[in-house]
Amino acid sequence: MSQTAILGAGVMGETLLSGLVRAGRRVDNLLVGEKRAERARELEERYGVAVVGNVEAAAKADTVAIVVKPQDMGDLLDEISGSLRPGQLLVSLAAGITTAFIESRVPEGVAVVRVMPNTPALVDEGMAAVSPGSHCSEEHLAEAEALMASVGKVVRIPERQQDAVTAISGSGPAYIFYVVESMIEAGVHLGLPRNTSTDLVIQTLVGSAKMLRETGTHPTVLREQVTSPAGTTAAALRELEVHKVRAAFLAAMEAARDRSRALAEGS
Numbered sequence: 644m645s646q647t648a649i650l651g652a653g654v655m656g657e658t659l660l661s662g663l664v665r666a667g668r669r670v671d672n673l674l675v676g677e678k679r680a681e682r683a684r685e686l687e688e689r690y691g692v693a694v695v696g697n698v699e700a701a702a703k704a705d706t707v708a709i710v711v712k713p714q715d716m717g718d719l720l721d722e723i724s725g726s727l728r729p730g731q732l733l734v735s736l737a738a739g740i741t742t743a744f745i746e747s748r749v750p751e752g753v754a755v756v757r758v759m760p761n762t763p764a765l766v767d768e769g770m771a772a773v774s775p776g777s778h779c780s781e782e783h784l785a786e787a788e789a790l791m792a793s794v795g796k797v798v799r800i801p802e803r804q805q806d807a808v809t810a811i812s813g814s815g816p817a818y819i820f821y822v823v824e825s826m827i828e829a830g831v832h833l834g835l836p837r838n839t840s841t842d843l844v845i846q847t848l849v850g851s852a853k854m855l856r857e858t859g860t861h862p863t864v865l866r867e868q869v870t871s872p873a874g875t876t877a878a879a880l881r882e883l884e885v886h887k888v889r890a891a892f893l894a895a896m897e898a899a900r901d902r903s904r905a906l907a908e909g910s
């Protein structure tokens with residue numbers, strides 16, 4: 644079995660690590676690169692995985708997943724570049740960072756794949772979009788897809804769509820959690836106990852998501868089925884229109900897309 648290294652074990656790195664372990668990947672085929680001793684001990688205790696320096700992890704692995712912040716990518720690539728070799732697969736999960744940026748900092752022949760994952764990977768319901776770099780074979784791309792398939796769904800997209808994907812599914816869980824928070828708070832304002840409001844909103848979210856996935860019915864039709872003429876839903880949706888919530892979603896996702904583009908330029 645090939646060796647996989649995860650460099651950067653924060654929120655997303657640990658999510659990937661835990662998913663690989665849940666999917667049955669043997670921990671002796673996994674390595675983690677982590678510089679903080681306390682965090683290294685925590686990961687070793689939690690998963691039984693070997694935590695080593697970045698250079699050692701990169702040298703030993705066949706696949707290197709980089710999960711540091713976009714702003715830390717340049718320094719990390721400078722650190723490990725000397726231990727990378729042609730044929731190795733480097734998978735970047737960082738927002739904004741292009742395969743061209745990575746390829747310009749690693750030896751010729753290292754295969755690069757750019758991935759945009761999301762945090763529902765923690766419960767094996769992740770959504771990941773993968774794009775090959777310029778020296779990437781079908782086998783390399785399939786390997787990156789298999790890595791992400793252990794924690795959810797995977798789609799292949801052209802790299803030019805990655806900033807938009809980041810705005811939709813990468814950041815998407817945060818928008819959903821924001822809506823959930825807002826609805827729970829509204830329930831409290833309407834006099835419901837907080838626990839009751841929380842239970843109602845979470846089950847409504849899960850049920851609605853399941854309907855979308857299992858019926859395949861368009862969301863507009865599902866919304867219309869809830870909206871009785873001159874009823875309560877129509878009254879609520881009218882307020883959302885008055886407050887321009889649809890326009891706000893569009894502006895928000897444009898801002899996320901633009902921020903992803905700016906990260907590519909190092910800002």
Ligand SMILES: NC(=O)C1=CN([C@@H]2O[C@H](COP(=O)(O)OP(=O)(O)OC[C@H]3O[C@@H](n4cnc5c(N)ncnc54)[C@H](OP(=O)(O)O)[C@@H]3O)[C@@H](O)[C@H]2O)C=CC1
Nearest residue numbers: 651652653654655656710711712713715736737738760761
């Ligand atoms: N969180 C999310 O929902 C998503 C995140 N991503 C991407 O994943 C990447 C990581 O994000 P996230 O997990 O949220 O961020 P975190 O800050 O939680 O994790 C980044 C980790 O990288 C570590 N790190 C920094 N420099 C190095 C280094 N040189 N070597 C090894 N480890 C290092 C940090 O350690 P320390 O804390 O000690 O500095 C930290 O543990 C980002 O590029 C982000 O764009 C993509 C999609 C979704």
Ligand SMILES: O=C(O)[C@@H]1CCC=N1
Nearest residue numbers: 737738809813814815
């Ligand atoms: O907020 C961010 O920049 C990262 C990328 C997508 C989700 N979180």
